[in-house]
Structures are given as structure tokens and as C-alpha cells.
Amino acid sequence: MTTHLTSTQLAAELEAEARSTLPAHVSGYVGATAGAGECHAEGLAAWAALRLVPRVLRGGRADGAVDTSTAVLGTPVRTPVLLAPMAQQVAAHPRGEAEAARAVAAAGSLLGVSTNTAVPFTEVGAAGAPWWYQVYVLRDRSLTQLLVERAAASGAGALLLTVDTTSLTQPSEPGAASVEPTEWPDGPGRARLTALTSADLAGSESGAASPALDVDLGTVRWLAEVSGLPVVVKGVLHPDDAAACVEAGAVGVVVSTHGGRRLGASVTSAEALPGVVAAVRAVSPAAEVYADSGVRSGAAVAAALALGARAVFVGRPAWWGLAARGADGVGRVLGGLTEELAGVMRQCGAASVADLTPDLVASRHLRA
Ligand SMILES: Cc1cc2nc3c(=O)[nH]c(=O)nc-3n(C[C@H](O)[C@H](O)[C@H](O)COP(=O)(O)O)c2cc1C
16 A cells, blocks of 8 residues: 655654654754744644635646746746755755755756855756855855855855844754754854865954844845845845845845744744735836745645745755655655645646636635
């Protein structure tokens, strides 16, 4: 008998598998949530609670095929399920992002590469998957400049400027000892520095790599100028902030609670998405809105797209998948969500992602 796991069940299975082999301080870091974990729990629940109103009598192909492909900032992808930038992936797998990128390439997806990566950009790019470089603006901006220049030269297609990390202390998983990656006995805590040589670092104080807390809207244009890449701002929940980012030159925003890892009392991404979409559209119809944090099913992906997201990012399930089964684990997460999305699209009469329109989402979830 074969059992077919839902994406939600698969995520739980991969997490259990990964936790059974990872050191507790690593699992504790990956599973960490802010506050009492309420934002993370409600984030999962909010996506899972979205209800769709299927459309019928729309024809469709006799073989039931639907087209999940789209384009993100002009880059074609076969699925709107993208891999979120996540730190410390060499703690999941010896090849880290390079291994994850193989799965992403096979899935026809795209990955975000964290500032805190230990894998050289060239190895990530070698898999052939499109990738965006996630930027934490470092205290020494000349180092950030070097990193984004190198990312651009190595084939990054865009920058994801993360702006929701205002505290240098990570949240701790309830009940788990909080150990910063910088303090892991075996940890690649200064992983980001692998993209820099010791000559680059000469003259920088040791704290140079800490994220600066004074990122402002001018940073968007500065990053675009020094890298020559489009900038997407990640970690936006308030519609006014989203509008300001686009006015400041961002080509898109990611509605994100950082996986519920920043503010326990935060609104969820699912709740924030419609307001952000409306605010961004009002400034620039061409700007793209993405969403992440707690997306665990194809129905949630469909609902996010129907509410105006161009694509979604998936985080923890892929990190656990990488730790448990390498590229195969990441591939199953991306493939499972995409397969579920296709099933939901078929049942909703949506032949392509462009057919996922707001009227498919039950009105109780839409803002007045
Ligand atoms: C272990 C871990 C490390 C992360 N590291 C980063 C990071 O370096 N930069 C960043 O912008 N977001 C980081 N994130 C947040 C993810 O990009 C993403 O927003 C979040 O994981 C999505 O929520 P989900 O895990 O519920 O799918 C990290 C998340 C996890 C779980």
C-alpha cells in the first residue's frame, strides 16, 4: 500500500527525521519562534483557514493539466513555490545551499541565499537554479557592498533586503536552550564571511558583520546602484511601509513575519497580504508582492496567489528536508506543494496562475 502524504504531513515527517539526527542546539535554532510562538502558530493556522470558492463550467484540458509556471521579476519559473533564504544550511547538509540548489533547479524554482551562508556563490550558482541574494546590511557598509557586488558578479538575479531583523538576539524556541549560531561549538556562525577574504576584512572590527539597525529607505537605492540588481524588501507587514519601499525604488516586497521568528504578537502574513497588495498596486501596478511564513499547502499557495502574491517562499520544511534527505528532501517539499497547487487549480477551474483571482477567496477573508 502506498500512502500519499499531504505537504503538511510531509513537513512534519521531515522535521521529525531531521530532529532525530541534528544536535539539539541546531534544531532549537531552526525551530525557534518569537514570543510564546503565537505568531508562528497563528501564521500556520491563518493560511490553513483560507477557504476557496471553486469556479466550475470553465472547460479545461481533457487530461486535466494545468500550468503552474510564472515569472518572478521576469525570470521564468515552473512553480510559484520558491525556497526562502535561510541561514546556516551547512549545518543541515555538508554542501548546504549548493545541495538545496540542485533540488530547486530540478523543480524549476528559485532560491534565496542568506547573507549567513557558508557556501561560495559560485557553488550555489553551479546547480543552474536562479537565485537571489538576501542582504543584511552589515555595520561596515563597505563589506555589504563587496558582498552584493560579488553576488551580482556570480549570477544573483536580485537582492532581498531583509528589514525585520532589528535585534541581534535570536528568539528561542520555547523550552529549548537558545544558542546563537555564533556560539555553536561546530557552528559556521561567521559563515557569511566565506564570501569575503581576510584582506577584505582587514581594518574592520570584529563586530563588523553585525547587521546595522539603522537601515533606511535610502538603502534600497544604494543597494540597487552598487549591485546593479533590482531590490525586493523582505519582512514588510504594514501597507504604508510597503508603499514607501516601492516609492523608494524597490521592485517588490515580501510580506513576511520571518516565520514568526521576530515578534510573537505580530499580525500573520495571510492577514497582512491583501492590505499590502492594495498599497503596492496604488504606487506601482508592476511591483511584485511575495509572501511567506507558514505556507504549508497547495491551497495556501493558491490563496496567496489569488490574493495578489506573485509567488510564495517556503522556509522550515525545506531546511528540515535538506537535513533529513538532502536535495531529495528539498525536492519533495517543493514538488509536493506544486503538485497540490496544481490539484487545487484544476478543481477551481484555473488553467494557469493568472486565473487565480481574488474572487476565488471566500469573502470573509478579504478586507473591507
Ligand atoms: C533556520 C532559519 C534561518 C533563517 N535565516 C534567514 C536569513 O538569514 N535571512 C532572512 O531574510 N530570513 C531568514 N529566515 C526566514 C525565512 O527566509 C522565511 O522568511 C521563513 O522561514 C518563512 O517561514 P516558514 O519557515 O514558516 O516557511 C530564516 C528562517 C529559518 C527557519
